[in-house]
Amino acid sequence: MKDIQAEGPGAPDAAPETGKPQAQRKIAGAGDQRPTLKTIAFMTGLGITTVSKALKDAPDIGEATKQRVKLVAKQVGYRPNRAGVRLRTGRTNVISLILDTEEEIIGLTSQMIQGISETLAGTPYHLVLTPYTRRQDPMDPVRYVVETGSADGVILSTTRADDPRVRYLDEHGMPFATHGRTQMGITHAFHDYDNEAFAGDAVSLLAGLGRKRLALIAPPAGLTYTRHMQDGFLNGLNDHSLHAVPLTSVSLQNSIQEIAEAIRKLMSGPNPPDGIVAGSAGAGIGACFGAEQAGLCLGRELDIVSKQSSFDLLTWFRPGLNVITENFREAGKDLAAKVLALIEGTPAKDLQTVVYSGRAIARTQSDHLPQPAQPSQIP
Amino acid sequence: MKDIQAEGPGAPDAAPETGKPQAQRKIAGAGDQRPTLKTIAFMTGLGITTVSKALKDAPDIGEATKQRVKLVAKQVGYRPNRAGVRLRTGRTNVISLILDTEEEIIGLTSQMIQGISETLAGTPYHLVLTPYTRRQDPMDPVRYVVETGSADGVILSTTRADDPRVRYLDEHGMPFATHGRTQMGITHAFHDYDNEAFAGDAVSLLAGLGRKRLALIAPPAGLTYTRHMQDGFLNGLNDHSLHAVPLTSVSLQNSIQEIAEAIRKLMSGPNPPDGIVAGSAGAGIGACFGAEQAGLCLGRELDIVSKQSSFDLLTWFRPGLNVITENFREAGKDLAAKVLALIEGTPAKDLQTVVYSGRAIARTQSDHLPQPAQPSQIP
DNA sequence: CCAAATAACTGTAACGTTTTAGTATTTAGG
DNA sequence: CCTAAATACTAAAACGTTACAGTTATTTGG
Numbered sequence A, B: 001m002k003d004i005q006a007e008g009p010g011a012p013d014a015a016p017e018t019g020k021p022q023a024q025r026k027i028a029g030a031g032d033q034r035p036t037l038k039t040i041a042f043m044t045g046l047g048i049t050t051v052s053k054a055l056k057d058a059p060d061i062g063e064a065t066k067q068r069v070k071l072v073a074k075q076v077g078y079r080p081n082r083a084g085v086r087l088r089t090g091r092t093n094v095i096s097l098i099l100d101t102e103e104e105i106i107g108l109t110s111q112m113i114q115g116i117s118e119t120l121a122g123t124p125y126h127l128v129l130t131p132y133t134r135r136q137d138p139m140d141p142v143r144y145v146v147e148t149g150s151a152d153g154v155i156l157s158t159t160r161a162d163d164p165r166v167r168y169l170d171e172h173g174m175p176f177a178t179h180g181r182t183q184m185g186i187t188h189a190f191h192d193y194d195n196e197a198f199a200g201d202a203v204s205l206l207a208g209l210g211r212k213r214l215a216l217i218a219p220p221a222g223l224t225y226t227r228h229m230q231d232g233f234l235n236g237l238n239d240h241s242l243h244a245v246p247l248t249s250v251s252l253q254n255s256i257q258e259i260a261e262a263i264r265k266l267m268s269g270p271n272p273p274d275g276i277v278a279g280s281a282g283a284g285i286g287a288c289f290g291a292e293q294a295g296l297c298l299g300r301e302l303d304i305v306s307k308q309s310s311f312d313l314l315t316w317f318r319p320g321l322n323v324i325t326e327n328f329r330e331a332g333k334d335l336a337a338k339v340l341a342l343i344e345g346t347p348a349k350d351l352q353t354v355v356y357s358g359r360a361i362a363r364t365q366s367d368h369l370p371q372p373a374q375p376s377q378i379p
Numbered sequence C: 001c002c003a004a005a006t007a008a009c010t011g012t013a014a015c016g017t018t019t020t021a022g023t024a025t026t027t028a029g030g
Numbered sequence D: 001c002c003t004a005a006a007t008a009c010t011a012a013a014a015c016g017t018t019a020c021a022g023t024t025a026t027t028t029g030g
Helices: A037-044 A048-055 A063-076 A082-089 A108-120 A139-148 A164-171 A195-208 A224-240 A256-268 A281-293 A328-343 B037-044 B048-055 B063-076 B082-089 B108-120 B139-148 B164-171 B195-208 B224-240 B256-268 B281-293 B328-343
Strands: A094-100 A126-132 A153-156 A176-179 A189-193 A213-217 A275-278 A303-309 A321-326 A352-355 B094-100 B126-132 B153-156 B176-179 B189-193 B213-217 B275-278 B303-309 B321-326 B352-355
Touching: A037 A048, A037 A063, A048 A063, A082 B082, A094 A108, A094 A139, A094 A328, A108 A126, A108 A328, A108 B108, A108 B126, A126 A139, A126 B108, A139 A153, A139 A164, A153 A164, A153 A328, A164 A176, A176 A328, A189 A195, A189 A224, A189 A328, A195 A213, A195 A224, A195 A275, A195 A303, A195 A321, A213 A224, A213 A256, A213 A281, A256 A281, A275 A281, A281 A303, A281 A321, A328 A352, B037 B048, B037 B063, B048 B063, B094 B108, B094 B139, B094 B328, B108 B126, B108 B328, B126 B139, B139 B153, B139 B164, B153 B164, B153 B328, B164 B176, B176 B328, B189 B195, B189 B224, B189 B328, B195 B213, B195 B224, B195 B275, B195 B303, B195 B321, B213 B224, B213 B256, B213 B281, B256 B281, B275 B281, B281 B303, B281 B321, B328 B352
Parallel strands: A094 A126, A094 A153, A153 A176, A176 A189, A189 A352, A213 A275, A275 A303, A303 A321, B094 B126, B094 B153, B153 B176, B176 B189, B189 B352, B213 B275, B275 B303, B303 B321
Antiparallel strands: A126 B126
């Protein structure tokens, strides 16, 4: 148990005020005189080294002394100076979250951050955001972190089956965990949602509703989970002897409007699907709009199964829109925990998780008062 | 112009590889041998001091020397060591974003982060997230940042009219900018959306649609913009001689479900409103659901005007749902710029902005194919 | 009783940077 | 020609921390 050492915004209570509220400071941002090891050394009459060791329970310090030092440290509200530690040890106490700011699976960013913060609270770790845009090379932020040593660990999102960032981080020995798997023969920590199961369940659900011709709004090509979701979808179709309606013009990356338009076209064209599996909340919404613009009624002419983030937006969105939830908050929580474990030496092979939230339940029209009373199940 | 000094993930291109890809490192996260001032000093045959000064264009270094030093620095990919700088100067090159993780005005977090990152790219600043939950004292993260001097500047969200965090930061001389104004006689940097104008416009729009009895889904009590929005709403009602329908059971803080339920009740009760102003996208969605559950049709029995974040979700959501956009990305961009300006010495009074996106346009039913062709304007 | 081992503590150096107070060398002023 | 000032450069110290190599006392064991 790091006791006093545990620093960070979520750490044990703040010290009683350091002193008087000093009006001016020499350097921006620094509270005037915060206690250092020297302060404690002076107060206890011990050497700086002794204090340092006592605080981290070194074996060659007397028990009584440790107690004394810790007491004083707590009293004066000692918090180790991050810059000092970092300079000396190279340890940054920083986890870097690298994210594609343009990607916005609705609640993803905030939920993920929330989860990560939850894990990091009470540890000395800070969360630093290292975003990049699509115009940049995705390698940029990764290289930056490694080259400048600006973090002890990294969390990656939007993972690709063959992801150069993963190779780079692995080669450079930087601890990292990815949201999503890879397929490149590198053993690394990851947290993934079982998109295959999701798609499979979605198909089963639609099959149960009597649907025969299904379309999938899939993630953009290249991401690992694109394959997973497609596999699950196709296997599901096979299992239930249903037909696929190809839809390649849009992916989850497209805007709601674009998806809506694509779905409208699809539904208005020849041989439209009677069931749609949407890989994200945005796609689900877009699909609804598109179907409506084509003059169709969800739950009657077609049903949709959509994924949504833990931010519960879709559940009550439309009848005929069935929802399976992926919990990004949990993902963030777990990813952070994995990175911390890596840093502490846990082997990556023990830090691989695939989760699945469980099956969705087909929702009936009765959940939606304003709709015509007509069961969505076609027996 | 900080040239070479400009560090950060968005900085000029990375150095050509430091050396061979070393497999093991002494300390996690550090690339093996990255160049320091000492390296450059050795290479140029100059003293460390000279190099340091040359890189920051000190006046007492010869022009030729500066050129030489900068060239070498660029060649070896020199990046100042953050810990060194921070230890020596107290400067962290960090901006801390303090946010209530439970608050989730749909795109807020990610949009804001995107904006902030945009400003910070190309500067040496990193963005550190310091979240807190409702169970904590909102002062905790603020105190933490000040006491540990862990940032050069702070961005606050969910600002209150009388906000102890603002007082604290001001008293301790920590540069900060708030998203939203305060009313406590402290001059500080802020970026605010003109919620009074928003509500006023929303009312005008509903008045133009012939609506007479309006309800407002307002922010939770205590936040500054709650007052603004209410004022705008009430003034608008006055101007158009409309009536207010009180709605106090829910605020923007409530979940979509809770809002939907409250609106359903409201619409089913005596004297229901025929127009609703929703202060956030979530509230707008909830209001739609609630109205539908009460068996009403948007655009016919009632109209709704909702705010939404720049993440364009509502525009095509329902007919009768009119949208006014608040751009959180711009807010983040501006807030970050303001904090940087503060750090560089710009007085806070010059860093106060209220923006307004402009009026919404009443949307007609014809935008929505599946709806009965019936104009939403009641002449 | 002395050597060796143990326990408890400490000084020095170093991490990379900037600031302070310099030292040479050249130029200008009288 | 000598002093004063300007120019170009630099060594040393310090920021707070930890690793390393000690240094005392005290205890053990032969």
